[in-house]
Amino acid sequence: MQPIRHATSQAKPDANAREVWQGADPTIATVTIRTLLRAMREKKPFAALTCYDATTARWLERAGVPVLLVGDTAAEVILGYPNTLHAPLDFLITLTAAVKRGAPRCLVMADMPFMSYQANEDDGVRNAGRFMIEGNADTVKLEVDASFASLVAKMTRAGVPVVAHIGSRPQHAKQVGGYLAAGKTAEDAMKIIDDADAMLAAGAAMLLVEATPIEVTEEIVRRSNVPVIGCGAGSACHGQVVVTHDLLGLTDRQPPFALPIMSMGKELGEMADTWKDRVRTGALGDHPYTLADEQRVEFFRRIGRA
Numbered sequence: 001m002q003p004i005r006h007a008t009s010q011a012k013p014d015a016n017a018r019e020v021w022q023g024a025d026p027t028i029a030t031v032t033i034r035t036l037l038r039a040m041r042e043k044k045p046f047a048a049l050t051c052y053d054a055t056t057a058r059w060l061e062r063a064g065v066p067v068l069l070v071g072d073t074a075a076e077v078i079l080g081y082p083n084t085l086h087a088p089l090d091f092l093i094t095l096t097a098a099v100k101r102g103a104p105r106c107l108v109m110a111d112m113p114f115m116s117y118q119a120n121e122d123d124g125v126r127n128a129g130r131f132m133i134e135g136n137a138d139t140v141k142l143e144v145d146a147s148f149a150s151l152v153a154k155m156t157r158a159g160v161p162v163v164a165h166i167g168s169r170p171q172h173a174k175q176v177g178g179y180l181a182a183g184k185t186a187e188d189a190m191k192i193i194d195d196a197d198a199m200l201a202a203g204a205a206m207l208l209v210e211a212t213p214i215e216v217t218e219e220i221v222r223r224s225n226v227p228v229i230g231c232g233a234g235s236a237c238h239g240q241v242v243v244t245h246d247l248l249g250l251t252d253r254q255p256p257f258a259l260p261i262m263s264m265g266k267e268l269g270e271m272a273d274t275w276k277d278r279v280r281t282g283a284l285g286d287h288p289y290t291l292a293d294e295q296r297v298e299f300f301r302r303i304g305r306a
């Protein structure tokens with residue numbers, strides 16, 4: 001089994017690239033589940049990116065990214081933990097609300113963190129509700145297999161649009177020994193197909209498939225009547241999501257399907273060097289705060305420097 005979060009090659013342009021769907025452009029209209037269904041029917045792939053704060057959300061909305069995922073990868077890229085298990089529920093709800101404030105027209109997908117839905121179904125439904133009410137999320141995502149079908153059905157019945165994350169499930173990384181690809185034997189691949197079927201039958205509003213072989217992804221897409229978002233699952237998916245910090249070049253290692261587009265880590269270093277120079281030389285720019293003449297006289301009188 002191969003670790004999936006490791007850069008090995010440069011991204012090549014896809015000769016079969018399809019026209020990117022413009023209908024979900026959040027600079028024009030609010031993106032909903034219906035708009036993504038339309039993109040799926042029109043066979044125009046849509047982009048999704050992780051986002052954890054209002055400022056980045058504002059710029060991603062302006063750039064026309066229709067779907068923002070407030071991922072539990074926040075545990076890694078925001079909080080500095082080595083894996084996604086450490087994203088506190090309240091923290092992710094707060095980030096979700098911030099992202100929605102920054103990008104009110106994007107479809108905001110909130111990731112339900114480890115142990116916010118696994119222990120019992122009632123808590124799972126209530127916590128999903130918190131993401132919708134307090135976080136203003138448009139959908140919630142949970143890492144599932146077929147055994148979660150009844151939970152997904154209960155959430156769906158309650159009015160929560162569920163994104164069923166299948167294939168590689170980072171919240172199980174400790175159980176399987178790392179962030180690994182999924183479905184690499186015919187038997188494992190069939191389990192993932194069964195998971196997809198169970199989620200679709202339970203009413204999932206979307207599927208998110210992570211790190212599966214192309215053939216497995218294609219079969220899931222073929223069976224699905226709802227949008228399938230891929231993360232390292234190949235170009236057959238209706239949408240594609242990656243961790244924004246990987247594309248920005250802020251992470252130390254990136255998976256081969258999310259190679260950096262920018263070198264923001266390097267640019268941050270350059271920015272810090274320039275600021276250090278300014279501080280050293282006192283070249284801080286104009287000083288906008290002044291005392292009026294009579295106030296200056298009075299001030300110096302009071303401090304005994306008149």
Ligand code: KIV
Nearest residue numbers: 050071072073111231
């Ligand atoms: O938490 C996350 O960022 C994710 C994506 C990478 C799929 O779940």
